[in-house]
Amino acid sequence: MIRHVVLFTWSEDATDEQKARVAAELRELPGLxxxxxAYTFGGDLGVNQGNHxxxxxxxFDTVDxxxxxRDHPRHxxxxxxxxxxxxAARAAVQIEA
Incomplete structure (x- = not known):
């Protein structure tokens, strides 16, 4: 199994509406x-300072x-x-899980 992990930090001028739209759009991807x-996403809980x-x-079952x-037009x-x-910032990694 392949696990894809992505971390985002939003720009200072990002609105709550824009952030909510990202979540709404991501929510549709597993059905498409x-x-x-498996697909999980969400905002940081704010437990530690400096997090994304x-x-x-x-x-995913395979790299393919x-x-x-990754290359799907909707994604x-x-x-x-x-x-x-x-x-503002992004970090990503793909690992075997």
């Missing part, structure tokens, strides 16, 4: 991309399934239209 085995503000964790997700649209406009 059958290669997604938002995380996405997605599981992850690549389908790319979410990234381009909703995430990048409010993004």
């Amino acid at each position: 991309i059958p290669q997604i085995r 503000e938002f995380a996405v964790v997605a599981d 399934d992850y690549l389908v997700y 790319l649209a979410v990234v381009t239209d909703h995430i990048r406009p409010i993004l």
Whole structure:
């Protein structure tokens, strides 16, 4: 299994509405991309200082399934239209799980 983990920090001018829209758009992806085995995302709880503000964790059976997700037009649209406009920093990793 492949686990894809992405962390975001939003720009200072990102609005609550924009952040909520990111979550709403991400919520639709598992129903549109059958290669997604599990999908979890949400805002940081604020327990520790210095954390990123938002995380996405997605599981796939194979690297090829992850690549389908990565390159899927709807996923790319979410990234381009909703995430990048409010993004200050991003970190990502793909690991075997």
